[in-house]
Amino acid sequence: MEGEYIPREHWGSRTAFIMAAGGSAIGLGNIWKFPYITGVYGGAAFVMWYLFSILMIGLPVMLIEYAIGRRTQRSPVGAFKALAPGTFYWLIGAMGVLAGFIILSYYSVIAGWTLAYIFKALFGGFAGFHSPEVARQAFEAYATHPIRPLLTHAVFMFLVILIVYQGVKKGIERWNSILMPLLAVIVIVLAVRGITLKGVEAHLSALNGLKFLFAPDFTKLTGNGMLVAMGHAFFTLSLGMGAMLTYGSYLSERENLIKSALWVIVMDTAFALLAGVAIFTTVFALGFQPGSGPGLIFNVLPAIFAVMPGGGIMGVLFFLLLSIAALTSAISLLEVVTAYFVEQRGWVRHRAAVVWGIAIFLLGVPPALSFGVLGNIKLLGMTLFDLFDYLSFKYMLPLGGLFMVLFTIIRWKPVSLLQELRKGGSALRISNGAALALLIVSALFVAITFIAGLFGKN
Numbered sequence: 001m002e003g004e005y006i007p008r009e010h011w012g013s014r015t016a017f018i019m020a021a022g023g024s025a026i027g028l029g030n031i032w033k034f035p036y037i038t039g040v041y042g043g044a045a046f047v048m049w050y051l052f053s054i055l056m057i058g059l060p061v062m063l064i065e066y067a068i069g070r071r072t073q074r075s076p077v078g079a080f081k082a083l084a085p086g087t088f089y090w091l092i093g094a095m096g097v098l099a100g101f102i103i104l105s106y107y108s109v110i111a112g113w114t115l116a117y118i119f120k121a122l123f124g125g126f127a128g129f130h131s132p133e134v135a136r137q138a139f140e141a142y143a144t145h146p147i148r149p150l151l152t153h154a155v156f157m158f159l160v161i162l163i164v165y166q167g168v169k170k171g172i173e174r175w176n177s178i179l180m181p182l183l184a185v186i187v188i189v190l191a192v193r194g195i196t197l198k199g200v201e202a203h204l205s206a207l208n209g210l211k212f213l214f215a216p217d218f219t220k221l222t223g224n225g226m227l228v229a230m231g232h233a234f235f236t237l238s239l240g241m242g243a244m245l246t247y248g249s250y251l252s253e254r255e256n257l258i259k260s261a262l263w264v265i266v267m268d269t270a271f272a273l274l275a276g277v278a279i280f281t282t283v284f285a286l287g288f289q290p291g292s293g294p295g296l297i298f299n300v301l302p303a304i305f306a307v308m309p310g311g312g313i314m315g316v317l318f319f320l321l322l323s324i325a326a327l328t329s330a331i332s333l334l335e336v337v338t339a340y341f342v343e344q345r346g347w348v349r350h351r352a353a354v355v356w357g358i359a360i361f362l363l364g365v366p367p368a369l370s371f372g373v374l375g376n377i378k379l380l381g382m383t384l385f386d387l388f389d390y391l392s393f394k395y396m397l398p399l400g401g402l403f404m405v406l407f408t409i410i411r412w413k414p415v416s417l418l419q420e421l422r423k424g425g426s427a428l429r430i431s432n433g434a435a436l437a438l439l440i441v442s443a444l445f446v447a448i449t450f451i452a453g454l455f456g457k458n
Contacts, residue, residue, distance in 0.1 A: 023328030035276025041225030069248025096242025112152030121315030144372035161357035194281030240400035
């Protein structure tokens with residue numbers, strides 16, 4: 001029956017929750033986007049503004065999602081129906097479910113690329129990449145192929161479905177407890193390898209990579225760079241898509257939400273910076289120039305692995321790192337959709353995970369083929385892949401986050417948020433008026449990020 005309450009599973013411990021929430025936050029963007037934008041927009045100066053933006057944008061929205069989820073013990077749509085019955089606020093939750101559905105459809109395509117490159121590295125496929133141009137041509141041949149991207153897209157979605165199918169404790173919790181430590185080990189090994197490449201010249205160049213990433217250059221921290229930091233602070237934490245709200249709904253009242261949120265933020269930022277150390281020390285040590293986005297990951301790095309000592313092993317580890325990061329994020333996206341159909345439509349979890357996982361795979365077919373056979377199809381001047389990305393990240397996620405903050409201010413009230421945050425042994429001491437002021441400031445920051453994203457280039 002629609003809207004009927006179904007008893008929920010809960011996380012086995014705070015550590016299990018932090019691993020799962022951290023896994024949701026740590027994704028592909030942490031591995032390539034954050035390190036690159038940090039270097040481009042001022043190194044340590046950018047990181048400082050980014051951390052400030054996390055406190056003003058990321059932390060408030062994250063706490064709201066956790067608090068609403070735990071208070072209602074429901075996923076996005078059911079949560080807003082419970083807190084504001086008879087209103088249209090449930091559309092905020094519905095937007096999160098839809099956003100997760102769309103994002104996962106093309107996110108899985110990218111994740112499939114990383115799976116393909118694990119095997120390419122494993123079987124010596126990088127050996128002939130004598131330059132980034134050769135690597136670029138090889139990647140384009142793969143991405144434009146009419147079958148191969150679909151196969152890797154299917155394999156990745158199968159893994160996601162398999163984990164969500166098993167439930168919260170046996171699936172999401174168990175696999176995150178395995179994948180997150182493995183992720184940490186791999187990123188640390190790669191970072192150490194980048195710093196310790198042999199040879200005086202290589203070592204000095206590796207130090208230039210650290211300088212590129214960490215040395216503060218306030219002349220590069222322009223207004224545009226500040227907006228980029230604000231936008232990334234919001235998007236990197238998987239906010240606005242209902243993932244953190246859904247994960248929060250599996251929490252008991254014994255858990256301290258503020259400590260848990262801070263742990264997730266620390267993990268997310270630490271992984272991003274370690275990935276930056278691994279990438280840019282290696283890039284600079286071997287005489288290459290940093291690039292952005294997929295150009296760095298699929299064009300430059302494979303050419304580097306082709307010439308560096310032990311590059312075959314490092315290539316396997318790096319693309320395994322990417323695949324695991326993508327998988328832990330994708331799990332949370334399918335869980336949002338699955339939880340909605342379990343709670344609001346009365347579906348059995350197994351059926352919901354399989355049916356909607358397959359539906360997401362099918363929705364991802366056009367974006368997967370938009371680099372090749374469907375490349376000439378354009379909507380609003382964009383390929384289908386770019387259109388999905390544009391609609392979700394430019395509109396749905398920031399609007400979802402903004403509406404959550406406004407809902408808390410207008411309907412749920414800051415006093416209710418504070419009551420929830422003070423559970424679990426929290427020593428939070430803040431007045432209702434101060435909380436209201438902070439929420440208004442947070443709403444302004446999110447609104448600025450949304451508007452800047454619509455008209456900016458990043």
